Amino acid sequence: MLVVHDVTKIFGQNIAVDHASFVVDRPAMVGIIGRSGAGKSTFLRMMNRLTDATSGEIRVEGRNILALNGTEKRAWQSQCAMIFQQFNLVPRMDVVSNVLHGTLNRRSTLASMFNLFPQADIHKAIDILERLGIAEQAPKRAEALSGGQQQRVAIARALMQDPKIILADEPIASLDPMNAQIVMDTLRRIHEEDGRMVIANLHTLDTARRYCDRVIGMRAGRIVFDGTPEQLTTGVARDIYGADESFSEASTSTSLETLETAAYREAMLTT
Ligand SMILES: Nc1ncnc2c1ncn2[C@@H]1O[C@H](COP(=O)(O)OP(=O)(O)O)[C@@H](O)[C@H]1O
Numbered sequence: 005m006l007v008v009h010d011v012t013k014i015f016g017q018n019i020a021v022d023h024a025s026f027v028v029d030r031p032a033m034v035g036i037i038g039r040s041g042a043g044k045s046t047f048l049r050m051m052n053r054l055t056d057a058t059s060g061e062i063r064v065e066g067r068n069i070l071a072l073n074g075t076e077k078r079a080w081q082s083q084c085a086m087i088f089q090q091f092n093l094v095p096r097m098d099v100v101s102n103v104l105h106g107t108l109n110r111r112s113t114l115a116s117m118f119n120l121f122p123q124a125d126i127h128k129a130i131d132i133l134e135r136l137g138i139a140e141q142a143p144k145r146a147e148a149l150s151g152g153q154q155q156r157v158a159i160a161r162a163l164m165q166d167p168k169i170i171l172a173d174e175p176i177a178s179l180d181p182m183n184a185q186i187v188m189d190t191l192r193r194i195h196e197e198d199g200r201m202v203i204a205n206l207h208t209l210d211t212a213r214r215y216c217d218r219v220i221g222m223r224a225g226r227i228v229f230d231g232t233p234e235q236l237t238t239g240v241a242r243d244i245y246g247a248d249e250s251f252s253e254a255s256t257s258t259s260l261e262t263l264e265t266a267a268y269r270e271a272m273l274t275t
């Protein structure tokens with residue numbers, strides 16, 4: 005389904021991504037981990053063509069998406085929605101309008117200028133908000149919501165595009181542990197229920213272990229680990245993070261475990 009072949013990105017003297025290759029043969033939930041500067045964001049930005057690769061290929065269902073131009077490139081960009089650490093919502097605009105902005109790429113400039121949305125899209129937006137448990141927030145300004153709610157609005161906006169792949173760049177790095185868990189549960193659910201591939205850059209080991217089927221470890225632009233959460237031992241993690249003997253798992257933990265109860269998860273998924 006996804007073949008990353010020998011992808012490199014060079015900024016001046018600096019190799020941000022260094023001959024990266026990996027294959028994902030089904031719509032898995034993939035976590036990319038590594039310390040700051042390892043090349044995680046650059047990789048996601050190449051995937052959805054926010055930045056051009058220096059060399060290499062990324063094949064999705066056989067097509068090299070790095071070679072697409074014009075209309076085809078824009079079509080690809082709407083098939084791989086991106087979610088960011090800082091949510092990237094329009095703060096003063098209401099929640100529904102923020103979600104509807106996920107359809108901007110397929111509406112005319114004039115309709116966009118006057119904020120004219122088809123009824124069908126408005127219904128779809130509200131259905132998605134309902135699914136993510138935040139429909140009652142729909143008329144509020146985005147800035148009035150908590151961080152966890154704002155990130156769910158960003159996920160709703162991504163779903164408006166009906167993407168094949170959801171790319172998430174540190175989606176929980178600005179959230180407290182409780183909201184981090186709600187957002188990760190939401191991504192996992194979208195993956196399981198819709199069969200969409202999710203690729204998330206994660207700054208904590210425990211989150212990757214807990215939510216992902218597959219973990220890619222990057223260090224200084226290179227892929228130094230590619231395996232299952234079970235294979236991601238402390239020794240491997242130490243290698244990925246380039247840490248010495250003093251490396252501790254706690255330093256890369258979001259301590260979600262303290263909130264772990266089945267009842268809690270259940271409640272969050274049904275509200
Ligand atoms: N636009 C850019 N111009 C120059 N260097 C960049 C740019 N974006 C990222 N880099 C460099 O590329 C490397 C990888 O960065 P990044 O992909 O942001 O890593 P990560 O997301 O893992 O923290 C870093 O050394 C960073 O300084």
Ligand SMILES: [Mg+2]
Nearest residue numbers: 044045046205
């Ligand atoms: Mg980054």
